[in-house]
């Protein structure tokens with residue numbers, strides 16, 4: 408059992424000219440998980456600086472999906488409205504900062520993308536659970552949450568304002 412008539416990887420061999428059982432990868436071969444694209448979609452940055460723009464047009468469906476993903480992955484700590492008062496925090500976990508501070512309201516979209524991708528301080532990364540596109544959808548939803556806590560009557564369209572005025 409211990410000795411079998413087969414080659415283990417990198418075992419000595421006289422078959423190939425370089426003397427081992429494993430073939431060398433073709434010149435220029437890159438391991439799949441070593442591909443690190445440098446574009447806005449994958450880094451949240453443009454020319455090394457965190458960007459305040461999105462790599463694709465955000466639609467109403469994207470926002471819906473962002474809300475769903477946020478509620479699944481982020482709300483347990485950050486709370487449904489982003490005040491940092493999620494259920495895990497209520498049970499004693501470290502409280503994250505509210506999204507409704509001046510600092511995080513002014514932080515570029517790329518900062519949020521980066522925090523989700525790489526983690527931040529004691530928050531662990533979500534890159535293995537949330538796809539690149541979904542991370543941007545979550546960022547868009549956080550922007551909507553931030554706006555929702557600051558919005559006044561003048562932010563409404565005339566027809567929405569009228570609907571609000573005539574609500575029973």
Ligand code: HEC
Nearest residue numbers: 480481483484501502503504519522523527528529530533
């Ligand atoms: C298990 C709890 C937990 C979950 C789940 C979680 N976070 Fe956090 N988050 C934290 C904590 C704690 C901090 C503060 C970390 C620190 O300062 O050391 C934080 C910080 C942040 C910050 C602020 C960074 C800054 O500049 O201060 C952002 C933005 C953020 N999280 C976004 C997210 C998003 C988006 C998700 C969902 C994909 C998420 N977090 C999921 C616990 C969590």
